Amino acid sequence: MRRTVALSFVAVCIWAGAAVAATPVQAQPPSETPTGTYAVRLRDLEQRINELKEQIFRSKARLSLLAETVLEGVVGGGQAVIIHENRMSQSYKLVRVVYALDGAPIFTEADEEGSLGEQKEFEIYNGSIVPGEHTLTVNLEYRGHGYGVFAYLKGYRFKVRSTYTFAVPEGRVSTVHVVGYEKGGPTTPLEERPAVRYIERVERQTRPDASGEGSQ
Template identity: 55%
Template sequence: MRFASSTLRVLALAGTALWAPAFAQQGPGAVAAPAPAATAPADRQAQTADEAFNTRVRTLDEQVVDLKEKVYRSKARLQLLQETVLGGDLSTGARAVLLHRNEMGDSFVLESVAYALDGAPIYTRTDENEELSKRQEFEIFNGRIVPGQHQVAVQLVYRGHGYGVFSYLEGYRFKVQSSYTFNAEPGKVTTVRVVGFENGGVTTDLQDRPAVRYDIESSRDSGKPPPAASETK
């Protein structure tokens, strides 16, 4: 019986020893399981948005600076070209003279003219005192241009002028728009005479009578300064 008692005590002690690690894990010294990752604070998110915005702004600034440099280089090349053509060798430059000539009949009074060269306005005049119609020919442009193809565009406005059975013409306005492309040769003066004339005859409808034609002359440039504008009345 004593042997049996001793045996039971050993087993009891052994059981206590065997189960001790399990109880130790639940005690104060137990290692805690890792906590789930915390979300980023609100101020960090705001900081990230600001950084993205600042990056975008810097990129736009760099693009603007690049565009400004390209525009500056383009202006520099254009200025160099103008200096070469306008102040350089006459054999490489060209000169153009544009003249307006009025060959309309007495039934049409020229009220206004507007000219453009290569899309840039060069002459605009509105006259309600019939002074334009009294000037048979006058100068529109006289200067040096880059050799090559150029376009002159014109808009003319006429007022009907009638008397007797044709007095009804007083209330009419006639607008004529036209354009012409000419070639300016190096070392030469190209004269473009824009002529407003009355097309057709008495059987032609009034709105079809005002017309424009272009008379072209070309001569060698002597290198002399362009003459002063002349008028023919």
């Protein structure tokens, strides 16, 4: 009897040991590190660096234009005035404006809130320039805007790129109005409506006379 009980006890121990050995050991997940916070800070720093680079690039472009004017000895020899006009309907919100003169950026502005488009007119450039022909490059971006059945317009983006060549005679002021408008009619597709046209006017420069007043 004792031998039978002992054998039974040994069998139970062997079975229990086999069950424990067969049970898989779950691996513990590695401890998490604060890499997410570090990545966010890194992206924020990178964005700030890019913004500073863009500001420096625009400043260098302006200095380059000024240096060219001085080296040519034509300070006051010619003047360019560039004005942007927004004549788009409420269906389009102007969110980004980029201007370049002879390949050099002279104006960059972005505003996703749409307050940029609330300005019907604003100055892009006003300064001395070398007399002769110059090329103006315009990049505009609009965001669709609408309510009710037209709410779907908010998901649309419309981009316009245009170039224009104008001349600045010596001793003259060339004023270029860049007008963003909608071409076509009610049946024109929304993506084909945004367009740009140019209005140019050339006048004599105003110079102070002996009395200190301007003369034409």
